Every structure is written in structure tokens, then in C-alpha cells.
Amino acid sequence: SAAVQVSSVMRSTNKSQQRGDKYSVLLPTYNERENLPLIIWLLVKYFGDSGYDFEIIVIDDGSPDGTLQVAEQLQKIYGEDRILLRPRAKKLGLGTAYIHGIQHATGNFVIIMDADLSHHPKFIPRFIEKQKEGGYDLVSGTRYRGDGGVYGWDLRRKLISRGANFLTQVLLRPGASDLTGSFRLYKKEVLERLVERCVSKGYVFQMEMIVRARQLGYSVGEVPISFVDRVYGESKLGGNEIVSFVKGLLTLFATT
């Protein structure tokens, strides 16, 4: 069975090399010393198994916990062609992190995901297959459809998430089931155009990206994903997040 596996890897390697597709993974980090080696190990594993050409761009915003030093070690292990370090001096927000990352990306596709292990790299080959299948401009992971789901959420969190999603679907009719998720694959030029236009912060940024994508007539494919809430570190959903989400939603409602 090892031989079968090897030959299937070689086949898919040939396939993607023929097409010349390359996938740049953008990993914005802030205090992810624990998670970064693990996410990179998983990325290398799944890209290796599926044979697609890839690079990982780590955009560290001056983490005080030494994330960058860990990233440098990982670069030595996996090579400078696979792991690119493009740090910034301080925390400057997600939108600019993507712009910064895209500038250094050599792939024709860009994958964005969280570095905290809530997004599992095993889904990336499915994103890629989905994209090829329909020629989509972007493929979005969804927690709300098919086998998709979450781990580590209590009833309150689920209720807020489903309620917010329902409200958004009613108000914006965006044609995508998961708007606040941030595990997505974009054609590079599509991501460039979208990032230019998006001004929101936090959860709303991801939502605006997909709403604007629809507005500009881009096609959106979806892949069910399981979202495993932060293994290390904390994730919070407080009143502030909810208020800024509602504000952002209403802004999009009135302007798009």
C-alpha cells in the first residue's frame, strides 16, 4: 500500500506541476510560539502527501513571546523556499497583514488561515480540489454546512454564532454560509482586489471580504470544515465583539 501511496503522490505532483499552480499560505501570528511549529508541521505533512507546490509566509507582528525565533528555527528545518519570514515591527491588523503577505507571495493562489490550530491543514487539499472542480475565484471553509462543525463551544457560544449567522443571512443574503470564518483559498489577484476594498476590522473583515466578493461578481465555493477552538491560549467572545459585529453588519447592510 506504500507503493500505491507513493504513486498516487507522484501522480498528483505531476498534475499540479503541469498546471504550474502554487499555493501561498499566509499565517499572520501574534504570540503563537506554541502553535506555529505544529501548524507548520501539519501544513508540510498535508501538502507533502497531496503533492501540491506550496510556500508558507509567516507574518509575525512583533510577538513578545519569541514566535519569530521559533519561526527562524522552522525555516532552517524546512528550507527557505518553503518557509518565508516577513515580520513586522508591531501589531498592525489583519488587512494590512494580508497586503504585506501578498506582496511576497509567489503562488498564484493564496490560502489564509488562523495559526492557532483551529483551522486544520487537512482541509486544504479539499479546498484545492473544490477550486479546480468549479474554477472558483474563492473557496471558503464553512462550519455551518454538511460535515462542518465546531469543537469546544458551549451552548451560549453556539447560540450567538447561529443567531448572528441567521441575522446576517437575512439582512445581506450573501450566498455563502460561513461569513465570519477565516479559512479560505483565493486566487491571488482576487484577494488583492478584495483587500484593497475592505476597511472593516476583526470578524467583520472576513464578512466584508465575502460580501464584496459577491458584489464584484466573483464565484464562491464552499468546503465543510471542523473548527477546533484554540488548543493553546484563550479565545474570547465578549460584549465588545458582539457590539462591533452588529455595527459592522449594519454598516455593510447600509453600504453594500
Place this chain on the structure above:
Amino acid sequence: MTKLLEWLLGVSFVGIAWGLVTFDLLDLQLPSVCKEVAWPIPVYLLVVFGCYSLATVGYRVATFNDCEDAAKELQAQIKEAKEDLKQKGLKM
């Protein structure tokens, strides 16, 4: 057209149709049954929409997948990754 405008347009369309029938603004001499049915319709619509929303959100919360297996798989892979990275010389 923004989504807000679409909504305003839709709501005013329904509102106008409702007003025309309820107050017989066009003097169509509609039978009184029409009026009696028409006047509480906005409230009915609101109640129906409210019920639909509660039922939908409730159902979706109840059927939200708990990905226990995904969490277990990840934990196992984390262990494997840590051992492998240690071998490759990573110092945490």
C-alpha cells in the same frame, strides 16, 4: 442598490398594498371580508417571521456538529508533531 434600499423598497411595497386594501384608498368597493383579512396581516407576518427565526436558529443550534473526532485527531497529531520536531532539532 444597497441591501438597505432593497429592504426599504420591499417593505414599502408591502405597506402600500396593505394600505390600499385596508383603507380602500382606490375606492374599489372591496367586500368587507377583504378588509377584515387584510388589516392584521402585518402583525401575522411579523409573528410568522419571528417563529420561523426562532425555530431555524433553535434547530441549527441543536444540530450544530460537535467535532469530537477532529479534536482527538488533532491531539494525537500534536503529540506526533512535537516528537518529530524535537528529532529535527527544534528547541521550544
